[in-house]
Amino acid sequence: MATPGGPPDADAVALLEACLPAELRGPATSITRLGGGLSGAAVYRVATAKGAYVLKVTDASLPEAAWRQRVEIQRGAADAGVAPRVIHADAARRAVVSELVAARGLAPRLHDPRTRAVTLRLLGGTIRRVHALPLVEPATWRDPRDLAVAMRARLATFAVPGFVGAALDDVLAEAPPPSRGPWVTSHNDLNPSNLVFAGERLVLLDWDQAGPNDPYYDLATVAVFLRMDDPTAALLLAAYGTGRSAALPAGFIYARRLVAALCASIFCDLARQGGHPGGDVPLERAPTLAEVHGLIGVGALAPAEPAGAWAFALALARTIATRVA
Numbered sequence: 001m002a003t004p005g006g007p008p009d010a011d012a013v014a015l016l017e018a019c020l021p022a023e024l025r026g027p028a029t030s031i032t033r034l035g036g037g038l039s040g041a042a043v044y045r046v047a048t049a050k051g052a053y054v055l056k057v058t059d060a061s062l063p064e065a066a067w068r069q070r071v072e073i074q075r076g077a078a079d080a081g082v083a084p085r086v087i088h089a090d091a092a093r094r095a096v097v098s099e100l101v102a103a104r105g106l107a108p109r110l111h112d113p114r115t116r117a118v119t120l121r122l123l124g125g126t127i128r129r130v131h132a133l134p135l136v137e138p139a140t141w142r143d144p145r146d147l148a149v150a151m152r153a154r155l156a157t158f159a160v161p162g163f164v165g166a167a168l169d170d171v172l173a174e175a176p177p178p179s180r181g182p183w184v185t186s187h188n189d190l191n192p193s194n195l196v197f198a199g200e201r202l203v204l205l206d207w208d209q210a211g212p213n214d215p216y217y218d219l220a221t222v223a224v225f226l227r228m229d230d231p232t233a234a235l236l237l238a239a240y241g242t243g244r245s246a247a248l249p250a251g252f253i254y255a256r257r258l259v260a261a262l263c264a265s266i267f268c269d270l271a272r273q274g275g276h277p278g279g280d281v282p283l284e285r286a287p288t289l290a291e292v293h294g295l296i297g298v299g300a301l302a303p304a305e306p307a308g309a310w311a312f313a314l315a316l317a318r319t320i321a322t323r324v325a
Helices: 010-017 064-079 107-111 116-131 144-154 162-173 215-225 230-240 250-273 289-297 306-324
Strands: 030-036 042-048 051-057 086-090 095-099 184-186 195-198 201-204 211-213
Touching: 010 030, 064 086, 064 095, 064 211, 107 116, 116 184, 116 201, 116 215, 116 230, 144 162, 144 250, 162 250, 162 306, 184 215, 211 215, 215 230, 215 250, 230 250, 250 306, 289 306
Parallel strands: none
Antiparallel strands: 030 042, 042 051, 051 095, 086 095, 184 211, 195 201
8 A cells, every 4th residue: 555645565566557558667657646536546646757647546346337438538528628638548457547737726716806707617618518528328327316315324323413414314305306408428526626727728637427417417516615606606607508597597506405415425424434433513613615625725634534524524514504594
């Protein structure tokens, strides 16, 4: 195993080098662990004489068809200019080598009044380009609601705050509105860490969850994690191309609540798995998303650690409870 920021163990080096194309192997190549996403994939920075790349190795238990769908979607997105270019793919090892994109975050540009409008237009247009990609066949849809129900059940024996449980149950008891249209190719994990600038274009990272979904899901995800109020969300939808209206569409409102509920339950479960004891916290003492992002920004909180996952869960559930209140 390896720790983030450090080299892999000696006995893993050969296995990782075997995931690289022949032209990137050699004595000048070094591999450093960057971390891993919620999907469980291990991510490495590969420095070579030809340049720097990213190596992502997914657990071999992932069905090959599902892995190929993700890679095919990323290739198409890269061709459209919204994803890192795929350099090499090894189905047997579930490994993908992509170009390294220098990360410049989106959130500061969104919250700066001087760049807010142009950033919203870029964000909406980028999501539209992803959704315009042809569906990869066979297109297997995974209903986020089904996953949310399963994740909620996993928390039955975990001490979640009363407002968290109530918020999750309230969303799951709500009947989904009619779908806006046919499935589209979606990224399905547009949290701020996966939104980076490269020059003047917006590049989306981590395509592990990519696949068919309702068009509102990606839009709702960025609205939740980037803390958009209703007027800002309306501008995002207009930039995407849904047109302007006096009220947010019912499908978007529902998707926004579902995203917050699903992610809150996922982070609660991550905290539980990490050994967090849980406990009851009143709504007014729960952190806000702005506070959580601020702590992450200064290195005082890490979402991958139990305390960070717990804080994220409370903040996400708070967005649902606050809107209901």
